[in-house]
Amino acid sequence: MDTLLLIKAAILGVVEGLTEFLPISSTGHLIVVGSLLNFNDERGKLFEIVIQSAAILAVMWEYRAKIASVIGGLMQGQENSRRFVTNLFIAFLPLAIIGLAFGKHIKEILFNPITVATTSIVGAMIILWAEKRHHTITVDNVDDLSWKDALKVGFAQALALIPGTSRSGASIIGGLLFGLSRKAATEFTFFLAMPTLIAATIYELYKERALLSSSDLGMWTVGFVTSFISAFLCVRWLLRYISSHDFTIFAWYRIGFGLLVLLSYFTGLVNWSGA
DSSP: OOHHHHHHHHHHHHHHHHHSSSTTOHHHHHHHHHHHTTOOSHHHHHHHHHHHHHHHHHHHHHTHHHHHHHHHHHHTTOHHHHHHHHHHHHHHHHHHHHHHHHHHHHHHHHOSHHHHHHHHHHHHHHHHHHHHSOOOOSBOSGGGOOHHHHHHHHHHHHGGGSTTSOHHHHHHHHHHHTTBOHHHHHHHHHHHHHHHHHHHHHHHHHHTGGGOOGGGHHHHHHHHHHHHHHHHHHHHHHHHHTTTOOSHHHHHHHHHHHHHHHHHHHTTSSOOTTO
16 A cells, blocks of 8 residues: 555544534545645545545534433433434534535535635634624523424524535534524534434435445555544544633634635645646
């Protein structure tokens, strides 16, 4: 196995794990870093699907007790568990429907570093605006969401089809605007990531099954392990962080990231033409 390829796999695995659940856009970062590493061809896109599945498993492991509780509650016919699962399904629908209808066109037109840089900055402005607003909390816990709350968060998450927007950022900030507490918005976003990313992973793996090759197993393993570890550590850190901080720091990071990409483009420092 090519050592350089394994290093690229490790770098992209860490990038995926650290950015998947932060409001800074994992897709955007993978587009940019993949372009810099010259690993954004069809093989590279399949690799991104593999490491995304590792990030999903990391958050599922973190919330394994809650997942087991919900499954047990469903088997016992508990209303709270049924409502929780129904809310996840409702919130999942907008992105699924819009993604199936327009996902291919969005990828063809908008999946490039310049779009990522622009939406990163625009998203940062929205975060700064949202954090300056007075928060009226009507939902303090994920178990208290109504189906209407879930649907609103689902439409917010659908904005993440635009690369650079951030799936977690859109649903968390959307949740705050819709009256969820910071903790409820963040945790519901994590739970919503499970069906969303699992469905996306299965769909993309099926669609790109012709690219599957046992010769890439080493690359996949390195990326999977680094993605899982970094995602697990990131989720634990974020849950502690939001207990006493807001999301302003991520907005400023997004602005810096977006400006850096735009600066490299307009000065010719990086050739993004092939991205």
